[in-house]
Amino acid sequence: MNASRSPGLWVMAWRKLREDRVGxxxxxxxxxxLGLVALAQLGLIASxxxxxxxxxxxxxxxxxxxxxxxDVQTQSEGAPMLEISDVDPLASHYEAWTKATxxxxxxxxxxxxxxxFGADRIGRDVLAKAIKGAQVSITVGVAAALMATLIGTLLGxxxxxxxxxxxxVLEWLYNVFNSVPYVLLIFAxxxxxxxxxxxxxxxxxxxxxxxxxxxxxWTGIYRLVRAEYMKHRGREYVRAAEAIGVSHVARMFGHILxxxxxxxxxxxxxxxxxxxxxxxxxxxxxxxxxMDMVSWGTMLSEAQTELVLGKWWQLVxxxxxxxxxxTAFALLTDALRDAxxxxxx
Amino acid sequence: xxxxxxxxxxxxxxxxxxxxxxxxxVRGISFSIPDEQTVALVGESGSGxxxxxxxxxxxxxxxxxxxxxxxxxxxxxxLLRLRGDAMRRVRGKEIAMVFQDPMSSLNPVxxxxxxxxxxxxxxxxxxxxxxxxxxxxLMDEVxxxxxxxxxxxxxxxxxxxxxxxxxxxxxxxCEPRLLIADEPTTALDVTVQRQIIDLLVRLQQTRRMSMLFxxxxxxxxxxxxxxxxxxxxxVVREQxxxxxxxxxxxxxxxxxxxxxxxxxxxxxxxGGQGRRRLPTIEDLLDVQSSPQANPxxxxxxxxxxxxxxxxxxxxxxKRNPNLEVKGSTVSxxxxxxxxxxxxxxxxxxxxxxxxxxFSRTRVGAVQDASFTLHRGRTLGVVGESGSGxxxxxxxxxxxxxxxxxxxxxxxxxxxxxxxxxxKPFRRRIQxxxxxxxxxxxxxxxxxxxxxxxxRIHQIGGSDAEREALALQWxxxxxxxxxAFGKYPHEFSGGQRQRIAIARCLTMQPxxxxxxxxxxxxxxxxxxxxxxxxxxxQQDFGxxxxFxxxxxxxxxxxxxxxxxMRAGEIVEQxxxxxLYANPQHPYTQxxxxxxxxGFDAGRERFAPGVASSP
Numbered sequence: 022m023n024a025s026r027s028p029g030l031w032v033m034a035w036r037k038l039r040e041d042r043v044g045x046x047x048x049x050x051x052x053x054x055l056g057l058v059a060l061a062q063l064g065l066i067a068s069x070x071x072x073x074x075x076x077x078x079x080x081x082x083x084x085x086x087x088x089x090x091x092d093v094q095t096q097s098e099g100a101p102m103l104e105i106s107d108v109d110p111l112a113s114h115y116e117a118w119t120k121a122t123x124x125x126x127x128x129x130x131x132x133x134x135x136x137x138f139g140a141d142r143i144g145r146d147v148l149a150k151a152i153k154g155a156q157v158s159i160t161v162g163v164a165a166a167l168m169a170t171l172i173g174t175l176l177g178x179x180x181x182x183x184x185x186x187x188x189x190v191l192e193w194l195y196n197v198f199n200s201v202p203y204v205l206l207i208f209a210x211x212x213x214x215x216x217x218x219x220x221x222x223x224x225x226x227x228x229x230x231x232x233x234x235x236x237x238x239w240t241g242i243y244r245l246v247r248a249e250y251m252k253h254r255g256r257e258y259v260r261a262a263e264a265i266g267v268s269h270v271a272r273m274f275g276h277i278l279x280x281x282x283x284x285x286x287x288x289x290x291x292x293x294x295x296x297x298x299x300x301x302x303x304x305x306x307x308x309x310x311x312m313d314m315v316s317w318g319t320m321l322s323e324a325q326t327e328l329v330l331g332k333w334w335q336l337v338x339x340x341x342x343x344x345x346x347x348t349a350f351a352l353l354t355d356a357l358r359d360a361x362x363x364x365x366x
Numbered sequence: 367x368x369x370x371x372x373x374x375x376x377x378x379x380x381x382x383x384x385x386x387x388x389x390x391x392v393r394g395i396s397f398s399i400p401d402e403q404t405v406a407l408v409g410e411s412g413s414g415x416x417x418x419x420x421x422x423x424x425x426x427x428x429x430x431x432x433x434x435x436x437x438x439x440x441x442x443x444x445l446l447r448l449r450g451d452a453m454r455r456v457r458g459k460e461i462a463m464v465f466q467d468p469m470s471s472l473n474p475v476x477x478x479x480x481x482x483x484x485x486x487x488x489x490x491x492x493x494x495x496x497x498x499x500x501x502x503x504l505m506d507e508v509x510x511x512x513x514x515x516x517x518x519x520x521x522x523x524x525x526x527x528x529x530x531x532x533x534x535x536x537x538x539x540c541e542p543r544l545l546i547a548d549e550p551t552t553a554l555d556v557t558v559q560r561q562i563i564d565l566l567v568r569l570q571q572t573r574r575m576s577m578l579f580x581x582x583x584x585x586x587x588x589x590x591x592x593x594x595x596x597x598x599x600x601v602v603r604e605q606x607x608x609x610x611x612x613x614x615x616x617x618x619x620x621x622x623x624x625x626x627x628x629x630x631x632x633x634x635x636x637g638g639q640g641r642r643r644l645p646t647i648e649d650l651l652d653v654q655s656s657p658q659a660n661p662x663x664x665x666x667x668x669x670x671x672x673x674x675x676x677x678x679x680x681x682x683x684k685r686n687p688n689l690e691v692k693g694s695t696v697s698x699x700x701x702x703x704x705x706x707x708x709x710x711x712x713x714x715x716x717x718x719x720x721x722x723x724f725s726r727t728r729v730g731a732v733q734d735a736s737f738t739l740h741r742g743r744t745l746g747v748v749g750e751s752g753s754g755x756x757x758x759x760x761x762x763x764x765x766x767x768x769x770x771x772x773x774x775x776x777x778x779x780x781x782x783x784x785x786x787x788x789k790p791f792r793r794r795i796q797x798x799x800x801x802x803x804x805x806x807x808x809x810x811x812x813x814x815x816x817x818x819x820x821r822i823h824q825i826g827g828s829d830a831e832r833e834a835l836a837l838q839w840x841x842x843x844x845x846x847x848x849a850f851g852k853y854p855h856e857f858s859g860g861q862r863q864r865i866a867i868a869r870c871l872t873m874q875p876x877x878x879x880x881x882x883x884x885x886x887x888x889x890x891x892x893x894x895x896x897x898x899x900x901x902x903q904q905d906f907g908x909x910x911x912f913x914x915x916x917x918x919x920x921x922x923x924x925x926x927x928x929x930m931r932a933g934e935i936v937e938q939x940x941x942x943x944l945y946a947n948p949q950h951p952y953t954q955x956x957x958x959x960x961x962x963g964f965d966a967g968r969e970r971f972a973p974g975v976a977s978s979p
Contacts, residue, residue, distance in 0.1 A: 258806055
């Protein structure tokens, strides 16, 4: 049999995407960021972000070393000088200790006075922090978006496809989630997941943040998917599937889902962007990732106090990274929406 | 001719499809519209007839490219060159337009009266009060009952026919000299179509307008046109007076269009096997001389495979001995009346509507339908929109739950079965839907579409065996094996309907419900699909329930007929008797409303429609 195969949905979408220059550039940027995340996850780069490699608040290279770092010792002249050994009860031991320490080699760490992107309060490299922060922020954003999409799509499919009582119950659930103000709901969930009885279930990593964001964020996706399913369940191709005896589950996920997948995918990427921003807000408020981790949000939170002292570089690095990634991701989403739009009826 | 109101010279229009290249829609057509005459532009979908008409008023989308040599002469000016205010003065005032779908052409948030008054205030400079008075006159003229109330109504409060009347009132408000009617009755029922056509002809005569009437229906055009322009794929195939076109058509395409429509009353003998096949376009056109034989196809290769497919189906050469359908043991012609396959008694469907907080009203979509279906015969179900004929078909296939009544199929009451118990019966009663563009899942390949029912009902032992079966059925409905890996959007409407039919046949059904299954197709494609259905019935002894609003098609196909109105069966009987001697007034009305072409038109509008100069 020499039946020719036609290009499927994804091949055609890829062809269309390739013609979109903005889309391709933003895809390259997103891919570069994801590469950074992967490398950081493997510990190949930025694993030593916690080392204090520079003097506190070392500015970026191009600004030059700061001038206010040198301590000025003041001596008051004319005061009577006091020989300390006269009162020091340990004075007799000093000689022995000096001998002992002479046998141990001593390395003096050369702390740099400038870094590429500057250094923070305790001399950590801001570039390394921004890369490590990208790993945490992007992982949180994408994981939360995946989970929210899963919840929203599943519930939306059930409500839209079956309608009736199932739809009513899920609508009530949706309304409950939607009636509580967004930030208040995040606070409430943070209280439960981070310090309540549930806190022990999760290590103090990124899991609670992912759960909080996805539990708060599924509602929009649910509404859209529900509407799509309501539209599609009456379509003739679904009727035709029923006529040949296709089961409910196969009709929901085998027949209808591929036809609404473009909606789901675009929602997924839109939510990834908004969850990255939400993670920043959460961490800024101190409800985000734990203290020993760094994310763009914790960096911004630190930058708040530094800014008063005129140390602006941590703020610039964090916002610059975030702006680049979020913009590229949003543009990529737009290009994806165009590419996946089913002009093929 | 000197008294031409408008003349089109060498009109060429192409659409810039971006990366997909430039698609030519109209390739240099010329025609003219004489004063006070009706010119009909006839063609199938994709012929460029609507695009040509839209270009006269510059209503084309932005990606349309009109060739610089194209010209539309109108009162010493070139309409295609007018810009801004000059064009606005022509639109609505000199040349007005009536569109296909009245529901979507009226603004849903403005009253009908306000919309007609708007055009009067813009073009005639009337005051609000004057305009309102004039609106009532106009609405009276187009035959809207109680104009005062209708003027205050919104579009959704009017019926389809009333909406179209309002659109016509809007179009003639400024006394245009040319009225362009773009398929004005295609979205309407046949009896309403009759009224609208009568209205348009009357207005054209009393107001001494010219009219450009666009339609796919030659019989309809024959009743009202003085001149006919037949278009196909952006080219004029033939033009001339209606007399010449209908009495002695020269172009083979025109002849094909006239021949491949089943005509009313043409049929005399019935009985399953003796049914004549319809001639198709390919029979009448030399396929070799015109490589793009099918107007629907997207590309050259598609077109060739399609015409090849059609000729395969026509020759009936492909008879695969492996394919059999259960009913085939009973020969189609010899259906005995004592052997009812399907017996329906007192079937009803009520929809419950919320009329208020607690009150509910019942709407009977189908009321007490009772009939018997015999093996190997075809039951035609006829009715206008809202008559419940589709609901009836969906209930027979158990896709819509019934409210009361019984469906006895081979001794088993289908209405008493659970979902699980129904499964073995599902495959024995299958349905072909109206719109082949919607009934195939766009994300499945043809192979997946055909193999899915085989898997569900465990026909064929392995996937390889099922694939072979699917390929055989594909061939049987006249498609090549090439189609197996393709997606539905790569096929034309007729080909898609063949795929839908093949999907049903894979399950070897005994009854096939055809729900308006050729209504969405072009005339020439209709003929090939109807021929395929007749062949399949003969080969496999299938029993059809053929649902359609088109009485001519039903007469061609059916042995017995049900006429439905507002959920009720008003008349039933053998096709022959019913068409020869309709008893119920509604059936008589339906039959009278069918367009009958040139001769009937001369009788109907005799004094006004003179033979063209």
